Each structure stands twice: as C-alpha cells, then as structure tokens.
Amino acid sequence: MLKHFYAVILLTTIFCLNGFSQVLPPSINSYGDTVGSNYLVLYLNYNPNSINAVKAEIQLQKGTGNNVYDSTFTLPASDSGYAVMTLSPLTPCTSYQLLINMSNDSAQGLVINPLVSFTTLCASGIASLSENTFVVITGTQNIEVRSNEMPTDAQIEIYDLTGKLLLNSPLIQPTQQIPFHQNAGMYLLRITGNGQGLYTNRFVVY
Secondary structure: OHHHHHHHHHHHHHHHHHHHOOOOOOEEEEEEEEEOOOOEEEEEEEEOOOOOOEEEEEEEEEOOOEEEEEEEEEEOOOOOEEEEEEEEOOOOOOEEEEEEEEEOOOOEOOOEEEEEEEEOOOOOOOOOOOOOOEEEEOOOOEEEEEOOOOOOOOEEEEEEOOOOEEEEEEOOOOEEEEEOOOOOEEEEEEEEEOOEEEEEEEEEEO
C-alpha cells in the first residue's frame, strides 16, 4: 500500500511540472520596411524565446494571393534578435503582401497574414531580370538567388563602396546560397550575364 502511495505522489508531481511549463514560439517586437520601385527591405526586432536558432518562413504574395516567393531562413537567437532582409527585384507599381511564420526548436508560431502590405514605387527599376527571379540578403550574411532564367554564364559580384571587388561567383543552380562574411556596412551587388549587367542593388550587413 505504501508503494502505491509514493507512485501517486510521483505522478502528480510530474503532471504539475508539465502543467506549469510553457514553451513559446518566437515573437515579433517591432518591424519596419523600406519600399522602392523594385525592392523591399524588412527590419525585424524579435524575441527568439529560445537559445537555439530561429526559423523564419517568408511568403510574398502579389495582389490578392498569388504566391510568388516562399522560403525559410535561419536567424540568430540572440537576446536582442534583429534581422534585415532585402527582397528584390519586385515589379514596379505593384501591390504585395508579406506573410511570416517564425518558429524555434520547441514551438511553431502562427502565420502573420499579412505582416506588411505595400505597393512598390511606380518609377522604373534598375533590374532587367524577370519577376520570377529573387535575390534575398539576410542578416545572417547569406545571399540567396533564385531563378530559372539565368544565363549560363551568369555571375554574382559584390563590391564595397570604394569599388573594390569582394566576391565573384558563378550562378549555376536555380537556387543558390552564397556565404558573404564581411564587416557591417553597405555593399553593392551586381549580377551579370550575356555580356551585360542584369541586376544591381545595394544592401546592408549589420
């Protein structure tokens, strides 16, 4: 009888501990954005609620729900989580919605639909790549290029503001991630192919 009594106490204790523990997904404290004719820069301040990396799924929809971009990125799990993402090229004078879903190793967050609704400026853009091509720069110093329409001789080049070439890499795969580890500052990204410049944009590493 005494053994059964101890078993009940033990099970009750475990139940109470599980009942009071609460696993939380990442939460967004604040955000901001900068919109141009062919790009969006998204600034995120978030609480990771975890000591491990945070996953952020970004969806970009055109108009009333036409999904034109969907990818997941790994963000740092620091106490003061901060990330800058640049999505480009976008179509000038076009309405978009950006959805985000953040998760950590313990909890899946809800989709924020939308986080940002915006319309790109109606000035002519500098990008001649099609709207099916996306260049994404994340705050974790990775550059992702997605396109099914790159020339076979496409190259990505990154310069500092003095004009010094820092990176020159061929674009071979339809989806390609390129590490870029430099000090905080502003840089110039250029994609070339078919003997001409196809895309140019500036981005910030923080």
